[in-house]
Amino acid sequence: MNDESGQKYPAKPDDFPEMEAWERDMADVLKKSEPPPLAPEKMEALLATLRPMVAARREESTPNLSKTAGRMDFGEFIRLVRGQASLLERPFWMVMGLIMAGNLALLASNILQPLITTLFLALPLVGGISIVYSLHGSRGGMWEIEQASPAGLQRIFASRLTLMFVLQLLLALPVLVSYGAQAGVLVLARMVLAWLAPTVALSGMILFLFSYWGEWPSVGITVLVWGSLILFGASRAGFIGFAEMVLARIVFNPLLPLLAVLGLAAGLAFGALGLRRLASGRSSWS
Amino acid sequence: MDPLPDETLFARLMKGDEEALETLFARYAPPLYGFLWRLTSDQALAEDLLQEVFIRLVNYAGKPPLYFRAWLYTIARNLAYSSLRAHGREQAHRAYSVAESDEVLKDTTQNLPEKVILSRDNEERVRQSLERLPDEQREVVLLRFYQGLSLEEIAAVVEVSLGTVKSRLYRALRLLRGMLLREEMKENER
Amino acid sequence: MLRGISKSFDGAPVLRRITLDLHEGVVAILGPNGAGKTTLMRILATVLAPDEGALECNDLQGEAALAATRSQVGYLPQSLELPQHLTPRGLLSYVTSLKRLVVSDEAAMQLLAELGLETVANQPLGQLSDGQRRLAAVAQAFLGRPSLILLDEFSAGLDVAEREAVYRLINAVKPGSLVVVTSNLPAEVGKIAQTLVVLRDGELRFAGNAADLVRQAQGMVWEACLPENEANSTMERYRLSRLRQVNGGVSVRMVGAAPELADARPVEPTLEDAYLLLMGNALKR
Secondary structure (H helix, E strand, C coil): CECCCCCECCCCHHHCCCHHHHHHHHHHHHHCCCCCCCCHHHHHHHHHHHHHHHHHHHHHCCCCHHHHHCCCCHHHHHHHHHHHHHCCCHHHHHHHHHHHHHHHHHHHCCCCHHHHHHHHHHHHHHHHHHHHHHHCCCCHHHHHHHHCCCCHHHHHHHHHHHHHHHHHHHHHHHHHHHHHHHHCHHHHHHHHHHHHHHHHHHHHHHHHHHHHHCHHHHHHHHHHHHHHHHHHHHHHHCCCCHHHHHHHHHHCCCCHHHHHHHHHHHHHHHHHHHHHHHHCCCCCCC | CCCCCHHHHHHHHHCCCHHHHHHHHHHHHHHHHHHHHHHHCCHHHHHHHHHHHHHHHHCCCCCCCCCHHHHHHHHHHHHHHHHHHHCCCCCCCCCCCHHHHHHHHHHHCCCCCCCCCCCCCHHHHHHHHHHHCCHHHHHHHHHHHHCCCCHHHHHHHHCCCHHHHHHHHHHHHHHHHHHHHHHHHHHHHC | CEEEEEEEECCEEEEEEEEECCCCEEEEEECCCCCCHHHHHHHHCCCCCCCEEEECECCECHHHHHHHHHHCEEEECCCCCCCCCCCHHHHHHHHHHHCCCCCCHHHHHHHHHHCCCHHHCCCCHHHCCHHHHHHHHHHHHHCCCCCEEEECCCCCCCCHHHHHHHHHHHHCCCCCCEEEEEECCHHHHHHHCCEEEEEECCEEEEEEEHHHHHHHCCCCEEEEEECHHHHHHHHHHCEEEEEEEECCEEEEEEECCCCCCCCCEECCCCHHHHHHHHHCCCCCC
């Protein structure tokens, strides 16, 4: 091996047999040279310079604990909602995207417009199923981390349901706006009720069933119930063009406001019972 | 209780632990200062560089080093050389270049006794001899004998292979021995 | 502080009247499988409510203690069931919102880098190795520099370098913090823990420092060299701490009363010996 001067020097350990002896020899000799001492005042002055920098590191990395234990402000809640969105997988977003695209395409197309009312009638079911889906990320380890967190299960569920509700509203919006623009504010308000009440009712029901029996039974029963109602309405309407007929019957039914209130109340009550059961950990799922 | 390892103390320092700072400072400020002084032959510069090393340490924000001591000496060494270059000094002015040291080596290592025993003016003679070593050899000697680093750590600090470290140390020791013994022989002849 | 904690599942007791006063430093809960370690950790993390007894935190009790614990805890559960599509970075981001913190992306990446995960920070957890997934889960426990860190089975599936990275994180917690880890390997926890808690069949068998536990085994550890054909019978008669092949036979290390072997000589106990002695027949060898 050559070093920088170009002279050849052996590089393997055994090729410096005398080095060990030289090191011992030189160790005592070299120790005779001492540096001028560093004055204690200078050491202390240097430490004094460094202490504030260390303190700054301490401050930048300590969370504000009083904040984590008190009321949650709006900004924090939004961050929590965004966090819930990150738990939803790509297939979910694709399905949402497809439904939205379907909505818009059908609205734009005159020929297929009747289909849009069919889609609209299915939206409450989509809402309920998406709520069950949103809970499936919280299992096992993640569920325990959520339980042990300062955010708390109640706020986590609230943020999750908020996210789902906003997404469902976005899905329903094209139809609501389109029909409302054509038929006026009163019809729009009735259509909103016709969408909101079944959505909340089905969501509450599915949550309640989920807290007892888990995913598939809750989804299955809810699909059965809503499907049966639609089919019943369809049979009364003669099946052909049934969707528009069913929707018209719902929207222009004089009992709609009362039924909507009942549906909302039932949905909220069952939903709350289901959430409480989930939060207490007594459910079949946790 | 055993003293905490450097890596643990450094990790605590990164999180703002003042006690960790004080322990690391007590542990490393004196030897680092000695290293910097011997490397630069300038007391004032060595003090400034010592401050700079610790400021960099305390404000460090990257991935924690696996081997703290070698990493610390790397910072000190690099700062020292940057500073010397900034002051227009490529080497401590009394040092030989590598080529010069080869000539001195040939001249001084013939017919020398086995053991180096110095009679008087030891400190000054040793200091002067160290200063005459080329930088690359002097730093290896300093890290080995004054800072107590292993050859592997030295290789990490100066960023060369282990073989190169050994070769530099070998030549440095030969040169040192040669210079010191030659001086001693001249002294005895007077 | 745990006071008189008891817990049963389906009528079978898992923890029996455990009282522990934990302060700062690193505490290791040791015990064989089924000793109740994970149940105890889940109670400490406020994820599970005990049947009897109370959890106190900072001299607070009841709901206030639960809220105080949750506001400062970082918890690694035993189960690694995490959303597989989340990346380590995404996991830290979500847990940041759960912990009601604002942690910069740089700080989160720094934490991942300390565990060697910086190159896989943006890969889904489902694509990572078991060790990397566990390290990501460890990272979320340390997020925000909590003052109570609970790591249940943190080293399962980790290689030596990965475990060392976690030890470094544990050693670097801010002063005054309490770190509680569980393990069934005494040698591992002896390196990092000042206090050891040993559980067996849901009961507290020991709480104190490692040196005290080792002292209990003084005079109870023996070594002998035996011919191979005697090794099996020795294994059945005595509790072995270690067995290894040597030239001309088998070297055995036993814990318990003096064995009836000709050349058995007493040796200094290690932590593993002391743990084995304490466990009695609970550990199947």
